[in-house]
Amino acid sequence: MIDLTIIIAGAAGQGMQTISFILSKALTRQGYYVYCYQDLMSRVRGGHNVTAIRISDRAVGSSAEKANILIALDRESIDLHAGGLVADGVIVFDGGRTPYANAALNLFPAPLERLAVEHGQNKQMANTVACGVACSLLSYDVDVLADTLGEIFAAKGDPVVEANIRAARAGFEFAEQEFKGVCPYCTLHEKRAKPERRLLMTGSEAAAYGALVSGLKFLSAYPMSPATAIMEYLAAKQDEVPALVVEQAEDEIAAINMAIGAAAAGVRAMTSTSGGGFALMTEALSLAGMAEVPLVVYIAQRPGPATGFPTRTEQGDLLFALYGGHGEFARAILAPGDAEEAVYAMGRAFNLADRYQTPAIVLGDQDLNDSHWTFDNVDFDKLTIDRGRLLGSWDKADGEYRRYHPSADGISPRLAPGATDEVQYWDSDEHSEQGHITESAALRRQMVAKRLHKLKGMALESLPPVVLDKGDDVALVGFGSSKWAVREAVEALASQGVKASAVHFAQPYPLNPETAALLGEFLRVVVVEQNATGQFAKLLLTEAGVKAHGSILRFDGRPLTAKYIVDSYNSL
């Protein structure tokens, strides 16, 4: 099995994200799976940034504890990350710009800036030279890298494309001459069959793409890390797809209210934000519950409280997503475990919102949203659009249309305003069947029951947890982006004799009714989550009556890894 990690580190603005994207894409094209995590500081320039690309011949979705290759774009990167390498790990750095010697380290000095100036256009292309060096160290096909560069820089014109390809080849050839045979990681020599359909997406791209192919027509949002990439992807698509409007609102309150207006007017609408923005949205979320508006809210979580760690990861808003908003109303919460699940989660969220006429929340986080993930393909059969009881016409024989007409399952027929000659009243006050303000106790009881009844239907069709079965002694239970770290931990525990299974919930609310029975088959239930107070463990207790035997928590802003989980498990 191939399992290699390349760390690319440097000052913000040196182009680490570009290199990591190019390498990830080139590797995906040759049949490898990558998971590329962005460890960013909340600055545009001047901070220290790191990206870690994990490469494997099977699906990966979490970071390895140690890296094999460090590409250090500045001297600070060597000092910071040399300790994060495996025993025989290698360090590529600009030996021309930063002479450095340390007999204890496996140093591979390469004149990155000099080669960039000589073969490329300027010293900024040092990162492309570094790509070429990495390509050689991995015994990877430099032609694939060149093709990828050609595509990525195509919009910048031929001179830029050609300069980048020359820079990459110069790095490659330098490394071939200087490092050939001395690098212990020439492991990608096996040329793999080129898979036709494999994809590389960030979680943000996957969520945005998933929304778009699920019929999203209106997104209003306010920029906030780590959710901004969703609106940027969609904004850029406005001239490619026939019916999409993206509006940057003046604040998150406006963002969600605009989406509510658009949804009431009959189009699939969504807003995207992080926890702080969601805090501003909660009054309107409650409105969507009361007025029965089919609305999708994407929350890319980051560590709070308040501003917290703007560019780091946490799962600290699960219970906020569940309880945010005054009063009691039905909602669904989905928590995709990777980019592939994010695509389907959006389709599911829009269908739930439309069918139950209530908000559906998709919970991501910085790890999911900013990381690049390789996955095989999107199955469009799993993305059918179901708009529920949205009708195209109204039969006058049924009397006057009433927005909140009672029904056994709590769901009323909907009409797009203006599509027929019926009128409709949507109301934030407690209301009559017509949607007019009421003070009636009987109507209040009827309408509360109507709105909450939706939870029954949503629970019955809630996604069951996905189990990676490696034994029934311990269930390592998680939701959202912990999926792959927990899976890997279960495999590592198996090798130490612990019979554990990974249980991943992609829908934390409402929980699938079989949850208690499923978890009851294990001797012990240990909940793994990225927050300090064990929020999912609380949710399992209150919603499914499952009391966990232990919790593994991480709340330092860094994503979960298998080693973190195994070490924590061993000290439980």
Place this chain on the structure above:
Amino acid sequence: MLDVKLFDSTDEVAWCPGCYNFAILRAVKQALASLDIQPHQVMFSSGIGQAAKLPHYLKCNLFNGLHGRTLPVATGIKLANHALHVIAEGGDGDGYAEGGNHFVHAMRRNPGVTYLVHDNQIYGLTKGQTSPTSEPGFVTATTPFGNFNFPEHPLAVAVACDCSFVARGFAGDAERLAELIAQAISHPGFALVDILQPCVTFNKVNTYQWYKQRVYALDQTHDPRDRGAAFAKATEWGDRIPLGVIYRNDRPPLESLLPQLKHGALAAQDIGADRREDLIANFR
């Protein structure tokens, strides 16, 4: 001209007897009828307050949302279906206090939304507190020493924001108000009508008589396309208070600028499911 009775609603009215909201309701019905707009062709967005109840008493489409959030909802409705006439309605507290941020940004955006503000310089629904347009010294339940704050002049804010249609009406003259509202609805971009309204229950200072002594109709000598003159009229507040169209310009409405909407209303367009393969090609 449609029959105004077409707009009658069966909902029971919860306003104080003698409230000038009744006059505004008459004016709204008359404006819609005069423009031959059918009830199903118009959608109101309202917030919370006595003014925000008005569309319930009118046969129309309505989204009655949160206090202060009428304009974002109205903008969402307009962008989703610009074939609808979209009218936002609320009071001075709803629009200028809670919703003050949205007021400014709606004018920047310029969607084809008509905004009717019932401006009575007092909070009615919550029974008599100071408002953003209350006079200094105004004594209310929450300002026992008199209001220390200077009032906002919404029309001056609107002219400063280059709002594409800025007008002031008076609920004491429903006929002229109806004409003004009809002009506002006919205007392509964002149209503000600030409606001076006596509150018979809670505002004993700015009464019908108080307004009657001060208001006057702007005549031909005022050019609403002259922004400097408009600003002067927008800030004229004291012994004389102008009524009518203060300012207007030809800024194109937001929905006319979006190429996506040239093929028709968003709500009516096909989502183009066949594009999903093209869209994913970038990720391979």
